[in-house]
Every structure is written in structure tokens, then in C-alpha cells.
Amino acid sequence: MTKAMSKQRHRYRRPVVSGLNLFVALVIVGIMLVPLYWAVVTSLKTLKQSFAIPTSLVPPTPTFANYSQVLHTQGHALLTSLIVAVGATVLSLLIAVPAAHALANFRFRVTGLVTLVLLITQTVPGIVLGTSFFKIFADIHMLNSYEGLIIADSTYCVPFAILVIRAFMISLPRELLEAAEVDGVTMLGALLRIVVPLAKPAIYSAALFSFLFAWGDFLFALTLNTSGTVVPMSLSIYSYLGQYESQWPGLMAAAVFAAIPSGMLLLLVQRGIRGGIATAGLKG
Amino acid sequence: MAVHPDTPVAPRGRPDGTRPGRRRLSRRRWLFLLPGVVYVVLLFAYPVVYNILLSVRASGVITFLHNTGGFVGLTNYRVAVTNPVLPGVVLNTLIFMAGSLIFQFGLGFLLALFFTQRFPLSVFLRSLILIPWLLPGVVTGIVLRLMFDPSLGMVNQVLSDLGIIHAPIQWLSSSHLALFVVVLANVWVGIPFNMLLLHGGLQDIPKDLYEAAKVDGAGRVRALRSITLPLMRPVVAVVLVLGFIYTLKVFDIVVIMTGGGPINATQLLSTWSYTLSFTNLDFGQGASVGTIMMLVSLVCAVAYVRTYRTELRR
Numbered sequence: 273m274t275k276a277m278s279k280q281r282h283r284y285r286r287p288v289v290s291g292l293n294l295f296v297a298l299v300i301v302g303i304m305l306v307p308l309y310w311a312v313v314t315s316l317k318t319l320k321q322s323f324a325i326p327t328s329l330v331p332p333t334p335t336f337a338n339y340s341q342v343l344h345t346q347g348h349a350l351l352t353s354l355i356v357a358v359g360a361t362v363l364s365l366l367i368a369v370p371a372a373h374a375l376a377n378f379r380f381r382v383t384g385l386v387t388l389v390l391l392i393t394q395t396v397p398g399i400v401l402g403t404s405f406f407k408i409f410a411d412i413h414m415l416n417s418y419e420g421l422i423i424a425d426s427t428y429c430v431p432f433a434i435l436v437i438r439a440f441m442i443s444l445p446r447e448l449l450e451a452a453e454v455d456g457v458t459m460l461g462a463l464l465r466i467v468v469p470l471a472k473p474a475i476y477s478a479a480l481f482s483f484l485f486a487w488g489d490f491l492f493a494l495t496l497n498t499s500g501t502v503v504p505m506s507l508s509i510y511s512y513l514g515q516y517e518s519q520w521p522g523l524m525a526a527a528v529f530a531a532i533p534s535g536m537l538l539l540l541v542q543r544g545i546r547g548g549i550a551t552a553g554l555k556g
Numbered sequence: 557m558a559v560h561p562d563t564p565v566a567p568r569g570r571p572d573g574t575r576p577g578r579r580r581l582s583r584r585r586w587l588f589l590l591p592g593v594v595y596v597v598l599l600f601a602y603p604v605v606y607n608i609l610l611s612v613r614a615s616g617v618i619t620f621l622h623n624t625g626g627f628v629g630l631t632n633y634r635v636a637v638t639n640p641v642l643p644g645v646v647l648n649t650l651i652f653m654a655g656s657l658i659f660q661f662g663l664g665f666l667l668a669l670f671f672t673q674r675f676p677l678s679v680f681l682r683s684l685i686l687i688p689w690l691l692p693g694v695v696t697g698i699v700l701r702l703m704f705d706p707s708l709g710m711v712n713q714v715l716s717d718l719g720i721i722h723a724p725i726q727w728l729s730s731s732h733l734a735l736f737v738v739v740l741a742n743v744w745v746g747i748p749f750n751m752l753l754l755h756g757g758l759q760d761i762p763k764d765l766y767e768a769a770k771v772d773g774a775g776r777v778r779a780l781r782s783i784t785l786p787l788m789r790p791v792v793a794v795v796l797v798l799g800f801i802y803t804l805k806v807f808d809i810v811v812i813m814t815g816g817g818p819i820n821a822t823q824l825l826s827t828w829s830y831t832l833s834f835t836n837l838d839f840g841q842g843a844s845v846g847t848i849m850m851l852v853s854l855v856c857a858v859a860y861v862r863t864y865r866t867e868l869r870r
Binding site: 289290291293294297298300301306307310314323325326327366368371373374386389390391393395396397398399402405406407426487489490491494505506509510513518527530534 | 691
């Protein structure tokens with residue numbers, strides 16, 4: 273990507289065509305992002321302004337009151353989302369990094385089979401897992417718990433993370449590992465001191481995608497919560513919608529908060545992790 | 557990075573190359589993989605089997621909560637298949653999937669082709685298009701629900717400002733239009749994903765092929781037909797199969813936008829399975845619909861693994 277950027281700095285051969293393309297691209301981006309524009313505009317209106325007909329396409333008197341109100345009333349949900357997402361990410365990496373290392377660098381007879389199973393897990397519909405988890409967690413008293421939701425949210429992340437990190441680790445030079453083995457570095461030491469630092473880009477993208485998945489999860493939050501004790505942002509927005517259907521400015525401010533991690537991830541996507549997405553594709 | 561003092565010391569290599577305790581060594585290697593394997597067995601294999609067991613046992617909330625439901629064979633499936641709602645749900649799911657796949661792929665491909673050109677800000681603008689794909693489904697659902705609100709939404713406002721409509725359209729409460737709007741929402745999310753993967757595929761095609769074609773007098777259309785499309789086939793297969801798998805799974809956007817309504821007009825297999833289990837509290841029914849979805853996915857998974865392998869072989 274940086275290469276493409278540096279190329280871009282050269283002069284464009286046909287400035288008219290470039291200008292036209294830029295214009296078309298701006299229109300396309302404009303159309304794609306209109307819903308977000310509308311969300312932000314609505315979040316800056318007062319409730320009364322949001323009900324005005326005809327509805328105004330810019331906020332008449334921009335106000336951040338809705339944002340502070342969301343922080344006030346739904347701060348707890350934001351915190352819950354954060355705890356669950358960080359928990360699911362850490363859990364996923366703790367399991368995925370050693371497994372990816374084993375699948376990439378040790379030769380097991382079952383490597384092919386395990387990879388195949390990992391790919392197939394991604395096709396299991398969430399509602400199937402949600403229904404079973406509901407019953408299993410009810411039996412072991414893990415409904416309405418942070419642990420339960422963290423574990424459920426990590427389900428799709430673990431296979432995804434293993435596949436992405438493994439694909440990257442395979443491309444690393446084997447000589448370093450062999451040298452470490454000769455030097456008598458422990459196996460865990462080799463993983464932590466040699467493989468992990470080299471595989472950082474893949475680990476970061478797996479971590480960020482896991483975080484985003486767990487942060488955005490709605491299905492598990494909905495099915496595994498029966499008492500309202502563990503309510504992440506997604507579920508909070510849903511119940512808010514059910515209670516005050518037409519409180520759009522507040523809802524949109526909440527939506528903007530819920531969208532923050534996506535914006536952060538955008539920076540990473542720009543650095544080209546498409547290989548990893550093609551391998552396992554967590555979202556789609 | 558500090559190594560934990562309890563770390564087991566691996567046998568050291570000897571100058572003559574022999575290694576003591578080969579079996580112990582390979583057992584230690586398994587320890588790295590074990591958590592992952594246990595995890596997948598406990599949190600994928602077990603729930604999947606559990607779901608199938610739920611689907612062949614007597615359903616209902618009391619039997620469900622007390623584990624007393626007896627084996628009833630395929631009764632739940634028979635009931636689900638003869639449910640008068642089912643034909644509509646299947647049709648909705650087919651329309652939803654076909655509509656989503658066709659439009660997100662078509663538009664995604666066009667955008668990918670467009671963004672292979674170099675112009676100022678092209679990289680930046682292309683990355684901005686990815687935003688809808690990265691948003692949580694709940695955010696997408698709620699923002700688009702507001703967009704299509706009959707009186708407060710921007711869509712009706714703009715359409716009437718342009719003089720295209722004279723009375724507000726009831727997008728989401730019309731049984732004809734609601735499914736269309738939900739497809740549109742899913743296409744909005746799918747376009748960036750398709751564009752991202754297809755753009756990557758296009759970048760991997762060697763540039764000299766196009767130059768050679770140009771020398772041979774081939775025009776742009778000819779180059780597209782004879783170079784781009786054939787070489788893109790594996791990427792296209794991956795994109796479509798992934799699209800199929802994920803479109804079948806879509807849940808949150810629909811629940812937030814319409815809740816499956818009005819009167820099941822946007823009910824999909826995924827949302828119906830949820831409704832049967834968690835609204836009607838008929839878990840046997842919900843689980844049987846879930847199992848049917850899994851079978852559909854599995855067929856696709858085979859296709860997925862095949863295309864993935866061909867991709868790898870390239």
C-alpha cells in the first residue's frame with residue numbers, strides 16, 4: 273500500500289482523466305457514506321428538531337447534548353462492550369497464537385485436517401451456536417455472565433485468528449527457528465521471543481478483527497442474556513429502540529459511539545490485510 | 557519478553573544431530589495445538605451436535621429447561637416443514653441471498669475495476685468505502701432504519717425534494733418494499749467486502765499481460781474479457797462462496813430493521829430459527845431450522861474448501 277502511495281505522488285500522466293476519476297470517486301464515496309452523514313446530522317439535532325417536517329438535511333443548531341446523555345445513560349453498556357471485546361480478544365489470542373505456531377512450524381499428520389475443520393467452523397450459522405449455548409450455559413449457570421459472553425464471542429474469532437496467524441507464520445523463514453533449536457532455546461521461548469515478534473502484523477490484524485467482532489456482536493448478547501445484567505452496547509441500542517422508538521437523536525449518538533472501533537480498524541485495513549480476510553473472512 | 561520460570565526445558569540438540577526424548581518432544585509440540593483443538597471441540601463440535609440433538613427431541617420450554625424431552629425422531633422437522641410460514645421464509649431467504657450476492661458482487665467488481673486506476677486520493681477514498689463493512693450490524697441496522705423512516709428519514713425527504721414522490725413511501729412497513737430495503741442494507745455492507753477482495757485479485761494480475769495485449773492491438777474490452785476475467789476466476793469463486801456463507805448467516809441487520817416483519821415479510825431462516833426458539837419458546841423447532849441451515853452451509857463449505865485449495869495451488 274505504501275508503494276502505491278509513493279507512486280501516487282508522481283505526476284499523473286493525464287490530468288483531465290485523473291480529475292474526472294477523482295470526481296467520480298468522490299461521488300461514489302459520498303453515496304456510500306450518506307447513511308453515516310445522516311446518522312451524525314441526526315445525532316446533532318434536538319429531539320424536537322428531529323421531528324420537524326420537512327426534515328432538515330443539516331443540523332439547525334448543532335448540539336452535543338445527545339452524546340453526553342448517551343455517555344450518562346449508556347456508559348455502562350459501553351464499558352460492558354469494552355470488557356467483553358477485550359476479554360474475547362485476549363482469550364482468542366491465547367489460544368490461537370500457540371495453535372497457529374504449531375500448525376505452521378511443527379509437522380503433524382493432522383495439520384491438514386485441523387485446518388479444514390477450522391475453515392468449516394466459519395460456515396456454522398451463529399443462531400445454531402446461540403441456541404445451543406443458551407441451553408448449555410443455562411445448565412452450567414453461565415447465562416448472564418461476562419465469562420459466558422466472552423467465551424461465546426470468541427468462538428468465531430479463534431478459528432479465524434488461527435488461520436490468519438498461521439498463514440503468516442508459514443511465510444516466515446524457518447532458519448531462525450532451527451537456529452534457536454540448536455541453541456537450546458525452549459519451545460515456549462522460541463515462540464515468544466522469535467515467532468511472536470516476527471508474526472506481529474498478523475497477530476495485530478487477528479486481534480483487531482476479534483475485537484471488532486466481539487464489540488459488534490448482537491446475536492450472542494441477545495440470546496445469552498435473560499436478566500439484563502450483562503448488556504453490551506449492541507443489545508442496549510436494541511432495547512432502547514424497543515422502548516423509545518422515535519428518540520432518533522439519542523439512538524444515533526449511541527450508534528456513533530458503537531461505530532468508533534470500526535473507524536480505528538479502518539486504519540489497519542488500509543495496510544492491506546486482505547490476504548488474511550481471503551483466508552478466513554470473519555465478516556462479510 | 558520474559559519466559560516463565562516454569563517453562564519446561566526442551567531437550568537440547570547435540571552436536572552429532574541426535575535428539576534424546578523424541579517422543580517427549582513431540583508430546584510437547586502437541587501441547588501448543590491442544591488448547592485450540594479442545595476449544596473447537598467444546599465450542600463448535602459440541603454445540604453443533606447439541607443442536608442436532610435438540611432438533612430430534614420433544615420441544616417446548618418445560619421439557620427444554622428440565623431435560624425431559626424424549627426422542628421424537630424427525631417430528632420437529634415435519635412440523636417445521638409443514639409450517640404455513642415456511643414457504644414464505646424460504647422464498648424470502650432465496651430473494652435476500654440472490655439479491656445480495658448479485659448486487660454486492662456486481663457493484664463491488666465495478667468499484668474494484670474503477671479503483672485500479674491511479675488518481676489523486678484514490679487509496680484514501682477506496683479505504684473510506686470500507687466503512688459500511690466494518691460497522692457493527694446493529695449500527696448498520698439502526699442507521700438504515702432511520703434513513704428509510706417514512707416521515708423522518710432522509711430517503712423520502714430527498715425523493716420528495718427532487719419531485720420524484722409526492723407522498724411518503726412506507727418503506728419498512730410495506731410487505732412488498734421491506735424485503736427490498738433489507739436487501740439494500742445488506743448490499744451496502746457487502747459491496748466493500750467484495751470490492752476489497754476483488755481489487756486485491758486485480759492487483760495480482762501481472763501488468764505486462766495488459767501491455768502485451770495492447771501491443772497486439774487488443775482494446776480495453778478485449779483485455780477485460782481475455783485477461784482479467786479468466787485470471788480472476790479463482791478470486792471470484794472465493795468471493796462468491798464467502799458471500800453465500802455470510803449472507804445465509806445475516807441476523808442482526810434484519811432483526812433491528814424489521815424484526816422479520818411486517819407479518820414475516822422479511823423473515824429469513826436465521827431470524828425465524830431465533831423466533832421459534834426464543835419468542836415461541838419452541839426450541840426443537842428452532843433447532844431443526846438451524847440444522848437445515850447448517851446442511852445448506854455445509855454444502856457450501858465443501859465448495860468453499862475446494863475453491864480455497866485451488867486458490868492455494870496457484
